[in-house]
Amino acid sequence: MIENTIRKALPHDLEDLYAVFSLADTLHRVAHPEVFKEARDPADIKDYFLARIQSDNAVVLVAENQDKIIGATIASTQTTPDYSLFIQRSFVSVENLVV
Secondary structure: OOOOEEEEOOHHHHHHHHHHHHHHHHHHHHHOOOOOOOOOOHHHHHHHHHHHHHOOOEEEEEEEEOOEEEEEEEEEEEEOOOOOOOOOOEEEEEEEEEO
16 A cells, blocks of 8 residues: 655746645636635746745645645644733644645
8 A cells, every 4th residue: 555645845846836735726727706816827836836945934744645736734833922912822824735
């Protein structure tokens, strides 16, 4: 049995990340054109992925099967605003998840 593996994304994964997310991006644009629009240039999407990969407060994880990326997630740490009505805390937010 061949198992899936999960690892941090690396800059050389940009093309595969773009491919995995492109179908989800299309579905989002069709379902919610009031929220999502098509990128002017595919390089903009790759720049976004690279920025998230290199971010200190985010992680991009990829799922692989036989060295092929079959899914990915982007998560980041968030902190509640420093207002008197909030208890200051940090938490992880899943920004995207694609399989």
